[in-house]
Amino acid sequence: MIRYPSISTQRELHITRLHSLYYFQFSPNDPLEGESHDFWEMVYMDAGQAMIQSGEEYHLLKQGELFLHAPNRYHCIHLLPSCTPNILIVSFSLESQTIRLIQNRPITTARNERMLLSKLLEEGAALYGPLLDCHRDLSRDRLSSARFGALQMIVDYLELMLIEMIRTSQAQNTTSAKASLVTSQERPEMLVERLKAYMRAHLSDNLSFADCCRYLDMSGTALKALFRSQNEPGVMHCYQWMRACEARRMLRSGKWNVTEVAVELGYSSCQAFSTQFRRLMGASPTDYLRRVAAEPEMITSRTERVRN
Numbered sequence: 001m002i003r004y005p006s007i008s009t010q011r012e013l014h015i016t017r018l019h020s021l022y023y024f025q026f027s028p029n030d031p032l033e034g035e036s037h038d039f040w041e042m043v044y045m046d047a048g049q050a051m052i053q054s055g056e057e058y059h060l061l062k063q064g065e066l067f068l069h070a071p072n073r074y075h076c077i078h079l080l081p082s083c084t085p086n087i088l089i090v091s092f093s094l095e096s097q098t099i100r101l102i103q104n105r106p107i108t109t110a111r112n113e114r115m116l117l118s119k120l121l122e123e124g125a126a127l128y129g130p131l132l133d134c135h136r137d138l139s140r141d142r143l144s145s146a147r148f149g150a151l152q153m154i155v156d157y158l159e160l161m162l163i164e165m166i167r168t169s170q171a172q173n174t175t176s177a178k179a180s181l182v183t184s185q186e187r188p189e190m191l192v193e194r195l196k197a198y199m200r201a202h203l204s205d206n207l208s209f210a211d212c213c214r215y216l217d218m219s220g221t222a223l224k225a226l227f228r229s230q231n232e233p234g235v236m237h238c239y240q241w242m243r244a245c246e247a248r249r250m251l252r253s254g255k256w257n258v259t260e261v262a263v264e265l266g267y268s269s270c271q272a273f274s275t276q277f278r279r280l281m282g283a284s285p286t287d288y289l290r291r292v293a294a295e296p297e298m299i300t301s302r303t304e305r306v307r308n
Contacts, residue, residue: 013166022089024087026084043067043087052075111205123153127147212236247277
C-alpha cells in the first residue's frame with residue numbers, strides 16, 4: 001500500500017465564539033451607550049460616517065472603513081447631526097497575537113474585503129432573517145429554513161477577511177521599513193515605477209492620494225515633487241489614466257458592458273465612470289462601444305502621450 005506523507009492543518013486565526021451580528025441604520029435619536037467586554041468587536045461603516053470612541057481616543061469612521069476594538073477596551077459610537085449611518089457590527093472571541101496588527105485604528109477596506117463582508121451578511125440573513133438587529137439571540141433565533149453550514153460560512157468569511165487585512169498590514173509595515181532604509185538611495189525613476197506597479201495592482205480599489213503617500217512613506221509635497229522631477233503628470237492623473245485604459249481594454253474585449261466595467265473597477269457609480277472615461281478618452285463608454293468595431297483605433301485619449 002502506498003503511504004502518502006501528510007501535514008496537520010493549522011488555523012492562523014480561529015474564531016471560537018460569535019457573540020453578536022447586526023446591521024441596521026442608526027438614527028441621530030438612537031440612545032447609544034459605551035461598553036467594554038472580553039472579546040473583539042468589529043465595526044464596519046457601510047454608509048455615512050460616525051465618530052468612534054476607543055478608550056480615550058476618537059476617530060471619524062467614514063464609509064468603507066472598519067474599526068476593530070480590542071477586548072476589554074471601552075468603546076462607543078457617537079452619531080453626527082443629520083447623519084444616519086448604516087453600520088455592521090460583529091463581535092467574536094479569537095485567540096491571536098497577530099490580529100493586534102489591525103486593532104484600534106480605522107482601516108480602509110479593499111474591494112475583496114468588502115466582497116467577503118457582503119457574503120458574510122448574505123449568510124447572516126440566510127441564518128437569522130434579513131433583520132439583523134442588536135436584540136438577536138444567536139444561539140436561539142436561527143431560522144428553521146436556514147441553509148446548511150450558514151454559521152460556519154459566517155465565521156469562515158470573517159476569518160478570511162481578517163487574514164486579508166493582516167496580510168495588507170504586514171505588507172505595508174514591510175514597505176514602510178524598507179522605504180525608511182532605501183528611499184534615500186533609490187533612484188527617483190524607480191520610486192515612480194514602484195508606485196505605478198502598486199497602482200496597477202489596485203485598479204479596483206479607488207486609491208486616494210493619501211494611499212499613494214502611505215505606500216511610499218512620503219509626504220504629499222514630496223510625492224508631487226517626485227513626479228514633477230520625472231516630468232510625470234499628476235499622481236492621481238496617472239492612476240485614473242490607468243483605470244481608464246483598463247476600462248477601454250475590458251470594453252474592447254466584448255465580454256463586459258458599461259455597468260459591469262464600472263462595478264469591476266470600483267467606481268462609485270456608472271455616471272462617475274462615464275464622466276471620467278469621457279474626460280480622459282474623449283468619448284463616453286457607450287460611444288466607444290458603438291464605434292470601436294468600425295473604427296477600432298480612432299477613439300484615443302486627448303492625453304495619449306501620457307506615460308503609464
